[in-house]
Every structure is written in C-alpha cells, then in structure tokens.
Amino acid sequence: xxxxxxxxxxxxxxxxxxxxxxxxxxxxxxxxxxxxxxxxxxxxxxxxxxxxxxxxxxxxxxxxxxxxxxxxxxxxxxxxxxxxxxxxxxxxxxxxxxxxxxxxxxxxxxxxxxxxxxxxxxxxxxxxxxxxxxxxxxxxxxxxxxxxxxxxxxxxxxxxxxxxxxxxxxxxxxxxxxxxxxxxxxxxxxxxxxxxxxxxxxxxxxxxxxxxxxxxxxxxxxxxxxxxxxxxxxxxxxxxxxxxxxxxxxxxxxxxxxxxxxxxxxxxxxxxxxxxxxxxxxxxxxxxxxxxxxxxxxxxxxxxxxxxxxxxxxxxxxxxxxxxxxxxxxxxxxxxxxxxxxxxxxxxxxxxxxxxxxxxxxxxxxxxxxxxxxxxxxxxxxxxxxxxxxxxxxxxxxxxxxxxxxxxxxxxxxxxxxxxxxxxxxxxxxxxxxxxxxxx
Amino acid sequence: xxxxxxxxxxxxxxxxxxxxxxxxxxxxxxxxxxxxxxxxxxxxxxxxxxxxxxxxxxxxxxxxxxxxxxxxxx
Numbered sequence: 001x002x003x004x005x006x007x008x009x010x011x012x013x014x015x016x017x018x019x020x021x022x023x024x025x026x027x028x029x030x031x032x033x034x035x036x037x038x039x040x041x042x043x044x045x046x047x048x049x050x051x052x053x054x055x056x057x058x059x060x061x062x063x064x065x066x067x068x069x070x071x072x073x074x075x076x077x078x079x080x081x082x083x084x085x086x087x088x089x090x091x092x093x094x095x096x097x098x099x100x101x102x103x104x105x106x107x108x109x110x111x112x113x114x115x116x117x118x119x120x121x122x123x124x125x126x127x128x129x130x131x132x133x134x135x136x137x138x139x140x141x142x143x144x145x146x147x148x149x150x151x152x153x154x155x156x157x158x159x160x161x162x163x164x165x166x167x168x169x170x171x172x173x174x175x176x177x178x179x180x181x182x183x184x185x186x187x188x189x190x191x192x193x194x195x196x197x198x199x200x201x202x203x204x205x206x207x208x209x210x211x212x213x214x215x216x217x218x219x220x221x222x223x224x225x226x227x228x229x230x231x232x233x234x235x236x237x238x239x240x241x242x243x244x245x246x247x248x249x250x251x252x253x254x255x256x257x258x259x260x261x262x263x264x265x266x267x268x269x270x271x272x273x274x275x276x277x278x279x280x281x282x283x284x285x286x287x288x289x290x291x292x293x294x295x296x297x298x299x300x301x302x303x304x305x306x307x308x309x310x311x312x313x314x315x316x317x318x319x320x321x322x323x324x325x326x327x328x329x330x331x332x333x334x335x336x337x338x339x340x341x342x343x344x345x346x347x348x349x350x351x352x353x354x355x356x357x358x359x360x361x362x363x364x365x366x367x368x369x370x371x372x373x374x375x376x377x378x379x380x381x382x383x384x385x386x387x388x389x390x391x392x393x394x395x396x397x398x399x400x401x402x403x404x405x406x407x408x409x410x411x412x413x414x415x416x417x418x419x420x421x422x423x424x425x426x427x428x429x430x431x432x433x434x435x436x437x438x439x440x
Numbered sequence: 441x442x443x444x445x446x447x448x449x450x451x452x453x454x455x456x457x458x459x460x461x462x463x464x465x466x467x468x469x470x471x472x473x474x475x476x477x478x479x480x481x482x483x484x485x486x487x488x489x490x491x492x493x494x495x496x497x498x499x500x501x502x503x504x505x506x507x508x509x510x511x512x513x514x
Contacts, residue, residue: 347477375451375476377478378477379478
C-alpha cells in the first residue's frame with residue numbers, strides 16, 4: 001500500500017480523496033491555487049502545498065508544478081481526481097517515470113479512450129454495440145458526404161473531446177455547413193485538436209452508464225449502473241442508481257457485456273462505460289471515462305462500497321472486492337453556482353453556506369462559509385446524495401437536503417433542482433437526455 | 441441614434457471578440473464570447489445598428505455589470 005498520496009485536484013473530489021486516504025491510514029498531500037487558499041480540506045490533508053497563480057493552466061493543469069510537489073513531498077502515488085489532468089496520458093506517464101504510482105488505469109487507456117473515434121472502433125471491435133458514426137472528418141466536404149451516408153439528424157463531436165464542448169446537433173446539410181466550422185473552432189480552443197466526427201443523433205435517449213472495477217490481474221467486474229439522463233448541455237445535473245423503470249434483466253445483460261468487454265481489453269482500475277439507450281431498448285457506446293466520476297457517490301450509496309478506497313487499493317495491486325447486490329435507491333443532485341433562470345455562472349463570496357446533517361443524506365463539497373467562488377474553475381458547489389429503500393424515499397431525502405441547504409453570496413440552481421425532483425414525469429421515471437431542456 | 445451599453449452578466453474573462461468597431465450588427469449577433477467557470481458565454485447584440493466602442497481586450501478579466509461594448513442603433 002502507498003504511504004503518501006498527492007491529491008492533484010481541488011474542490012469536492014480533493015476532499016473526498018483526502019478522506020479516503022485518511023480512512024486507509026495513508027498520508028495525503030493537498031495542493032491549492034491562490035483562490036483556493038481558504039478551502040476546508042487543506043486542513044484535513046496531512047500537508048498542503050501552494051501552487052502559484054489562479055487559472056487552471058497555472059495551477060491544477062500545471063504538470064511541472066505538480067510533479068515538483070510530488071517529488072518535494074515524497075509522495076509515492078498521485079491521485080488525479082476528475083477533470084484537469086485525470087485523463088492526460090502524458091501526465092500519467094510522467095508521474096510513473098518519477099517512480100510514483102498514478103492512481104488510475106494504465107496510461108495507454110487514457111490515450112485510447114481520449115480519442116473518441118478510436119475508442120468507438122476499439123469497443124466495436126471488442127463486440128460492444130456502437131451507434132453509427134463517421135471516421136474523423138478533415139473538412140466540410142467529407143462531413144457532407146459522411147452525413148449523406150449516415151442520414152440526419154446527426155451530432156457533430158470533437159474527437160479529442162468530452163463534457164459536451166463543441167458538440168452540435170445538425171438536422172440537415174444547411175445546419176451542418178453552418179455548424180462544422182464552429183465545432184472545429186471550439187474543439188481547437190478547448191482541446192488543441194480540431195478533429196471532428198459525426199454520430200447518429202437520438203432524440204430522447206437515456207444516459208445509462210456502468211461502473212467498472214478492474215484489478216491488475218486482468219479481472220473486471222461491474223458495480224451496476226447509473227442513470228444520468230437529467231443533463232443540461234451534456235452536463236449532468238441529477239444522477240441515480242438503479243436506472244428507474246428499466247427491466248433489471250435488460251440492464252444486467254448490458255452491465256455484464258460492459259464488464260466482459262473491458263476485461264477482454266485488459267482494463268484495470270476504476271472506469272465508467274457510458275452508453276445511450278434509445279427508446280426501443282438499444283444501447284450504444286458513448287465514451288469511457290478512465291477515472292473516478294463526479295457521481296461515484298450514488299453507486300457507493302446503493303452498494304456500501306467505498307469506491308475511492310477501492311480505487312486506491314486496486315492501484316496498489318489489491319484484488320477486486322466482493323461486489324454487493326444493489327440495496328435500495330440513491331439519487332444525487334448537483335448544486336451549481338449559477339443563476340437558476342439564465343443559467344449564467346454566479347461568482348462571489350459564500351456569505352452563508354450551511355447544509356444539514358440528515359439521515360440518508362450525504363453532502364460532498366469542497367467549499368465552506370467565507371470562501372470565494374471564482375470564475376477560474378467549474379461551477380460545482382456541492383453534491384447532495386440521498387439514499388432510500390425506494391426511489392420515492394431517496395428523492396424525498398434529496399429534497400429535504402436541498403431545502404435545508406442555505407447559500408448566500410452566489411446564486412444556485414437549487415430552485416431548479418427542487419422543481420425537477422417534484423415533477424410528475426420525473427417521479428414516474430420518464431427521463432431522457434432532453435428532459436431538462438424541455439422542462440425549462 | 442441611441443447608444444446602448446452592453447454589460448457583462450458574469451465575472452470572467454474575454455475569450456473571443458467577434459466584431460470590430462464600425463461593424464454592422466443585427467439583434468442576436470454574437471459580439472464577443474466570455475469564459476467563466478469553464479463555460480463559454482456568448483454576448484449578443486440587443487439591437488440592430490453598429491459597434492461604436494469595444495471597451496475590453498482579449499484575455500481581459502471582466503466583472504459583473506462591466507460595460508463591454510457600446511452599440512449605436514440606427
């Protein structure tokens with residue numbers, strides 16, 4: 001087992017990793033930008049090192065600064081969390097070349113799944129279903145030809161991308177002509193790679209993802225599914241497990257296939273295989289996230305597993321844990337610092353930031369009262385995870401948690417979250433990825 | 441001719457400027473794109489007319505309610 005882990009991240013996930021380290025008896029090293037100097041988890045870590053500057057590029061994306069802290073702190077492993085450098089193969093290799101462990105899968109997986117077109121091909125070749133799509137497209141002429149073959153509507157997607165950036169639905173050639181250049185530009189700006197491809201666009205699919213765990217001896221198991229259909233602009237807002245209203249047999253077939261495919265390919269450590277499910281029950285590969293995810297707590301709540309601790313153990317060479325059966329229902333609502341009507345990001349000092357301790361409700365946050373919410377990082381303020389014997393109870397507990405959450409100083413989406421959780425269609429489990437957009 | 445100040449709705453940074461002083465713009469045209477909390481926020485023209493002033497530069501940090509540009513309606 002490791003003796004000291006560098007937590008190369010910020011916010012809720014940094015705090016969560018520090019907690020897992022402390023429960024495993026491992027020392028933790030936090031890092032922080034100038035803007036994050038007041039973060040509550042800096043005191044919870046065994047030690048904390050300042051990173052000069054504020055922008056992500058200067059701090060949490062600054063590989064050389066992080067590698068310096070890795071060496072000066074004497075940490076023997078680095079946990080990248082999610083976002084920032086978590087899926088950068090070069091960074092993972094640099095960490096490993098110092099002699100420390102990278103807590104994640106083999107870096108070749110970060111590269112393989114980072115290229116979205118290559119990832120689709122890899123999964124299809126390994127026998128996992130994918131929806132029709134194109135090869136990488138160099139120019140508009142190629143795109144128009146590919147679109148003619150595939151048929152509209154289609155989705156333009158950056159091949160290096162994720163998180164919805166640069167994605168665009170095109171319903172005809174005119175929209176493709178207009179959108180192609182824009183998507184290329186966005187992809188270039190966000191990922192320094194203008195590669196674009198087309199994929200068939202499903203109108204009202206569900207986002208169903210499978211949590212996988214792999215050990216270094218070539219075994220992969222699934223820890224059931226999460227439904228993350230409540231999204232806005234491809235950013236998840238509400239996640240739950242199990243997926244409401246789906247036939248358990250159908251889900252199990254896909255979960256088993258996801259684990260078998262990853263095992264055949266030799267995947268190790270935690271990962272999530274994301275799929276879209278069309279209205280007739282067909283599934284297609286969306287992407288694979290080669291890291292812990294924001295919504296891991298949902299799976300923890302319905303299985304009792306500590307996924308962060310398991311991830312660290314697996315990276316240290318441990319065997320897979322025994323996978324428990326699903327128990328009850330869990331649901332997570334993400335509190336974002338944004339205007340609930342305009343969805344504009346909201347920054348400011350948290351004059352009030354209080355949340356309840358309630359039975360069956362877990363709050364994960366990297367913020368505390370008095371801290372500033374700045375424009376430098378993503379708008380996630382907190383996650384509220386509710387567990388219940390039934391879906392209704394889980395929803396009710398999240399609602400109680402959200403209503404008792406007091407935030408002043410920034411605007412939040414809490415009013416929107418509570419409206420969704422009280423909506424009749426949502427309560428009936430009639431969710432799809434366009435639900436939130438239709439709801440607004 | 442009336443002058444219209446275009447203000448920032450957020451604290452952030454200027455990611456892209458899509459127009460120049462003197463350009464004709466229509467209501468809904470994107471003037472510039474701000475970046476805040478990893479989101480790109482397009483700032484659109486609220487009138488049809490021309491760009492009289494650009495008060496920000498690329499990469500510049502902007503505050504909420506800061507005037508970004510001044511437009512002149514026809």
